[in-house]
Amino acid sequence: MKEKKFHASSIPVYLILIIWALTTIYPLVWVVQNSFKGKDKILSQSFSLPLGELFTTANYQKAFSNLNIFGAYKNSIVISCSVALFVIIFAGMAAFGLVRYQFRLRGFLNSMVIAAMMFPVYATIIPVFTMEAGWGITNTPSWSLTMLSVTLPQIAGNMAFAIVVLTGYIRGLPIELEEAAYMEGCNAFQIFFKVVVPLTKPSFATVAIFSFLWSYNDLFTQMFFLRRPEMWAITRLLNQLTSQEGTNYGLMAAAVTLVVVPVLIVYIFLQKYIIKGMTAGAVKG
16 A cells, blocks of 8 residues: 655644644543542642642542432433334335425425524424423323433424435445346335345444434423433433532532533544544445
8 A cells, every 4th residue: 555645735734633632532522530539639730640649539439428319320321222222113114205205395394494594493492391391291200201301302303303314325326236136026124124224234333423412412401301310310410410519620620521421421422423424425336
């Protein structure tokens, strides 16, 4: 393989990328290192490494003793995984139908999908909450109904983005493969699950990852639908901690670290799927 030569003209580009990376990464590093300091040391020695007498795990001990961290993690995982699963199923089927089938309202539905991406969640949250309250699934002691109440609007909120992304990938697939499957006796659902999905795994993985992360970080929806402390997700728990312990910066740093670390783990292990999925559509005819 021919090696690429380094050109002096690339130096400004690399410098900009390095500066951008530092401004992105350093705040996280700062939060993590200060989570291992006492609250009385952060203001005076916030940029010092937590070594020697500065190092303490008291913030994490207090977080796990005073907060239902594991319960909040469980709720977050259940909500986010459910959202990701149903989004890729429903959006995948919708994208397949919009690409491969000709019907009268096809153009109108495509326009509505694009238009749906322009509406912020703030514009629809009150009608959605009122509708779910009428169904009796909001602010109830039932854990499953409460999880359902926050999952439904998050699924709806991710659908337009997912349909747009998956439509581009499915349109790039050779239709001859689907025609061959149809000639072998497969119906539409069999073609979708046995032909389309396997060929577009990177794009489905990309949509699932983004839907998971969006749901995991969606504090606004959680503030409306997760009212009971035992049903809070991790970001909702962090928000409550901010209100109660706003001046305890060590505990705040520990809580932020506990929220961010799972997201980083997801990205580190799945980044190849994200990159592959984001670039696959660009090389398909």
